[in-house]
Amino acid sequence: MNLEHLRIFTHAAELGSFTKAAGALGLAQPTVSRIISELEEEWGGPLFYRTGRGATLSELGQEALGKAQALLRDFEQISEDLRAFGRLPNGNVSIGLPPSLIPSVLPDLLNQLLRDRPGIRLRVYEGFSEQIERWLSDGTLDLGIASKYGTDDKPHEHPPKGGALMLSSRLVLAGRAAGWTLPPEIDFPQLAGIPLVLPAIPNGLRMVVEAVAKRMKLKLSIIAEVDSILAQRELVLNCGCYILKAPHTFAVEEREGLLASSVLRNPCFNRHAVLMTGQQPLSRASRDVAGRVTAILRRLSRR
Template identity: 30%
Template sequence: MALDLLKMRYFAKIAELGSFTRASSELGVAQPALSSHMRALEAQLGVLLLNRTPRGAVVTEAGQTLLSHAQAILRAVDQAEAATKEQAKYPTGDVSLGILSSICPTLTVPVIEECSARFPKIRLTVSEGDSQALRTAVETRMHDLAVTLESVAKSTAVPLFDETLYAIGPQGRFSRDEVLTVEEALGLPMILPTRRHGIRILLERQALMLGRELNIVQEIEGVASTKAAIRAGHGLTIFGRGAAYADHENGDLSAVPLSRPSLARRLVLDMPVNHPPTRAVLEVRAILLGVVSRLGLEGHWTCLPQVNAAGK
């Protein structure tokens, strides 16, 4: 029969104080009940644990053996309780967040700064990748969360925001009030990623619908490298607004939204299915939703209603 944790706690307190009366007072347990618990514990073990004397309770040799184990067990139980309460207040653990490469520079810093400030015991890892790589990482549970394209993510993914597509050129190439149709954009000398990328797929679909061909002068993987090539005068590109927002605002690059028709892509938050998220993952998710909402209000993209509500 397993030892009763409560009886061991009572026994340890009596042994510590050397008195049933004082132990009764500290524990808030009536002395007759305390005596009954000790008799039951001694009967269970078949040994005398305490000698009752006029001067108090004296621990026997068998009682000393139990006491040494009981103290270690009770200390471990108290530590487990404290650690559990600490986890509820300050969640810990590893969280892997994947973000689409084009918006990763925009989201990463505010998310890690807020996570570090609010939950310093969460170990957050942020990785960037294309939509196909992010889907695979979610399916294999390499990522706990992923901000990716709706067209690639699972149907269970949560919609985050719609991002208008812009033509991006070097400084001064486009004026702020300029209008550029999709058909006009297709004829620009463009630097684009390979065919697996969402924007490339979308543009090729538009070209097919209009009976046009894309004017691709360079294929470059990576937002930073593409921007460098644009600054060096090697061509233009098509980005989501979030990828070029800061560059456009500070005048480092020029940008104009595509119109007739206006093109946009929807980004979502994807997570593994049939795998309950930890408290740490849920906290990072809440931070991410808040950051997305805040950046949407600043003009990076158009947030969807549920994200605006979550970010309040």
């Protein structure tokens, strides 16, 4: 017995005629009769009752038909899966990114997909970590990058469930390069009196900065609460204020001499980028995108 024998048997059963089955399969009628007889001999009983108007299934034949159809369906699915494996991944992938990582991650990711995976279409959601985690939990996103903050004396403990730590960086104080006089590294207490622009609570960065300031009994001069990265940039360049950021955020502005920065210390502040997945198993396209995002973040960490 082989799969071709099962196909011949199922055709004969479904059509109720050896002659019709032979015609549908492009075989001679005696060939169909011979194979059915061989199956009956192997399975130990008649599969059909022959009548003048065709053939009807016996009790054994009815049992055999259900099992043969299931086996053929499984084989077809295996064949389709293997054929699909040889094709490039395709489909929609929803990914959430924090504003600070969009310039560093998104152009590189999209250019790779356009070059290597034209069948994958990104749906990009911009949001802070709390939003991204909500979108992952409710199924809006397939993938998301969340930012977790800590200090050297109180590091962020572990990536959340379903997350993998991809990138760690020390935060810096940044401001307009023109007239910059601060040293390469500054102690956190030196922020007192410096006009700061920070995101609003419950942003993770804001909360860890506030916690350290409270512990040190330090009063910060927060002149504006601004969540938008682009708005922060405009305020720094045009209003003489300062922001706290990861080194790769506004890297172009620093290379062009528009912004300058000093690394915070005592304590050092760390930003951890965590790649997270949603509740459902990832598709091949989502796994492909996740691998590319991981590689991009790891390249950033080596800079």
